[in-house]
Amino acid sequence: MKINLLLKNARIFNAYFKQFVSGDIAILDGKFLYIGTEETDIFQPEKIIDGQGKYVIPGLIDIHMHIESSMAAPLTFSQAMAKNGVTTIVAEPHEMGNVFGLEGIKAMIDAAKDCPVDVLIAIPSSVPSTSPELETSGREIAFEDLQEMLDMDGVICLGEVMNYVDVVYKQDSKSNQFIQHVKKTKPHLAIEGHCPRLVGLELSRFIFAGVDSDHTEQTVAGLKERIANGMFVEIQEKSLKQEIVDYLMEHRLYEHFAFVTDDVMPDSLVQRGHLNVLVKKAIALGMKPENAIYAATFTPAQRMGLKDRGSIAPGKIADFVLLDNLQDFNICRTFKKGQEVFNQGEVAVEEKVDHSFPPHFYKSVQLPLLTEDCFTIKTDKADGLVTCRVMIVSSGTTFTKEEFFEIPVRNHVLDWESTSCCLAVVLERHGKNRNMGFGLVGGDVIKHGAVATTYAHDHHNLLVLGKNHKDMLKAANCVIERQGGYYVVENDAVIGKADLPIAGILSDKPLAELGKEMAGVKKALQHLGYEHTNSIMSISTLSLPVSQELKLTDKGLIKVNEQKLVPLIIE
Known part of the structure; x- marks a missing residue:
């Protein structure tokens, strides 16, 4: 009987008994045909692979x-x-x-x-x-x-x-x-x-x-x-x-x-x-x-x-993985429909720039360059103190807590820069209404500098977080000029960046290059004092209004559990 592939001498995961059994695997037309140790002599395989006692699990x-x-x-x-x-x-x-x-x-x-x-x-x-x-x-x-x-x-x-x-x-x-x-x-x-x-x-x-x-x-x-x-x-x-x-x-x-x-x-x-x-x-x-x-x-x-x-059994798609041991879970080879798609022992093919998306996907940030007054919050009160809602970030979670801080006001302007808080601004970037939402952020966030991104869940407007106007302006305008990305700025200099030109959320670069850039962004955020197990996701979900407790969109601050807008300044 002609088959495409015979994998011999393997330890095969049986999902139905949740255990490994020794045997061979016959594959025909991209599906598993036979799993066992007997009757394999009747097969005429196009290719034979010696499993060398490796563990075989479903993809x-x-x-x-x-x-x-x-x-x-x-x-x-x-x-x-x-x-x-x-x-x-x-x-x-x-x-x-x-x-x-x-x-x-x-x-x-x-x-x-x-x-x-x-x-x-x-x-x-x-x-x-x-x-x-x-x-x-x-x-x-x-x-x-x-x-x-x-x-x-x-x-x-x-x-x-x-x-x-x-x-x-x-x-x-x-x-x-x-x-x-x-x-x-x-x-x-x-x-x-x-x-x-x-x-x-x-x-x-x-x-x-x-x-x-x-x-x-x-x-x-x-x-x-x-x-x-x-x-x-x-x-x-x-x-x-x-x-x-x-x-x-x-x-x-x-x-x-x-x-x-x-x-x-x-x-x-x-x-x-x-x-x-x-x-x-x-x-x-x-x-x-x-x-x-x-x-x-x-x-x-x-x-x-x-x-x-989901299992290695007759009639199932022949998606499977070879492991050399179960504790390290080291992936040796991966097969899709009986065809090898990864081999640890082979030199990886160099990835190319991805040009899959239409040209207009590279022109999705519909914002003019900003000016410093975009980060100024005016109040009716001339001087003194006002009580403000603050989103408190904690390391290890993307949820925030709502707290209330006394923030100074000088000449009708909220003096957030003199406090321990950062300013967060979300600017509508899809060319619809030019909305701007303002919030204050405290806790395990940056202590100086600024970061800006269009990778802001889920609306993906422009999110800017910073400790001073100048760095916020630099970071925001870099993202606008590059049609999306993640930019970290300190003392008016870019210290970490990753361009995301496809819809403002994806890169067309090879993964290794993109990964290196994002690692640099994380390192830059850590340098600025952002203390979090996943700083990128923490920042990017400050604008996610279905993730507790207090979040910010272009419309303003959102009390998530109540799904309603609440004011930044409450007195």
């Missing part, structure tokens, strides 16, 4: 992630996936959707067509993340767009429903319309959720509406309540804590969770890896390798209804 499957978080174009990103043993991703392109709407999502899909891994699509359900009353995005994903995307090839679920306040309290909200339409027309599709710290009746009502997963940061109590209520939990790295892993293992909850990456910065992707990092970390925290592998292959496939992958 890793990441069902909740955003390509845009890597700031790399899809083809560049997917090449890194193969290197890290990931053969299927479910990408939710709401970042691009916020800039270019359905056109942007289609451009992302087109750019991913020649990728060495399968790029499946989650329909962005929350573009904008809240409403036009609370933020200005470049485009909106409307109900008609949802209907069109439901009929597209490769669409596999409704992406994360973020505005849980609308879902729970506003029956006729766009979020609920999206959910109900999917439940009615495509009842087999998963509906993904984003509900940080939601508990009790509110959580039950969120699930009742039709959203039955959560990928946000977990506590043991929150994890327990979600699983007890039938939710599927997607564990990203910030939830991979000893107490979480212990709880999952103690109660043998392996059918109820999967590992996901959500957001991986480009320097981390280059230096550490992707979904394989979470598997390795879970093993280091005490989870049996077989169970950790299960949570990165079989359960994510089951969650998304991908019956054709």
